[in-house]
Amino acid sequence: MSAPTETRHESRREGSLEAPLRHALDWHNPQFYDEQNLFAELERVFDICHGCRRCFNLCNSFPTLFDAIDASDTLELDGVPKKVYWDVVDHCYLCDMCFMTKCPYVPPHEWNLDFPHLMLRAKAVKFRKGDVRGRDKLLTSTDLVGSLAGIPVVAQVVNAANKLKPVRALLDKTLGVHPEAILPEYHSATLRKRMGSHQPKSAP
Ligand code: SF4
Ligand code: SF4
DSSP states (O other): OBOOOOOSOOBOSOOOSSOOOOOOBOTTSGGGGOHHHHHHHHHHHHHHHHHHOTTTTTSSHHHHHHHHHHHSSSSSGGGSOHHHHHHHHHHOOOOOHIIIIIOTTSTTBTTOOOHHHHHHHHHHHHHHTTOOOHHHHHHHOHHHHHHHHTSTTHHHHHHHHTTSHHHHHHHHHHHOOOTTSOOOOOOSSOHHHHHHTOOOOOOO
């Protein structure tokens, strides 16, 4: 749900000929968390995407949607179970690529299509419902994980353990982290610590 707050001319032509215009996420609106209202918007946007399919190769969200439509009895969005909508939402990692580079229907186009903002709204609705797995909470708590795994000595142990196959198999089983996914290395000398003692040079 993105509220049009800008005054730029709303064009009827296909867009992408100028920079996309992003409206603020309307999260103070009481309807923002209304699931029925959310699904009405998901249906509107998914149906436009089904007719366009330009983003088929950007991430796993779009193929999930298009494959489900193609496998449905009706070959249209109305043949897709609502559970698949949540799968589409889960596969979006909010990179913004579809909005910034591909979509011809972003504002100022009158269809006002902002796919990442809609995914963000759906994720917020899901979170408020409490429909969040423990592994999602843990893996997205990067500050917490970083501060624990970044303790001196612990960082070295964690980095070494993350290179061991049995540990990666365990991470796969318990947290759903793919055994071949590249994991970040943890450092105890963080940038914040290094910057704390940094003295800017005075101007000559
Ligand atoms: S913002 Fe989401 S849906 Fe769009 S390309 Fe990125 S991951 Fe895919
Ligand atoms: S986000 Fe835009 S460009 Fe991408 S499939 Fe949907 S309508 Fe097409």
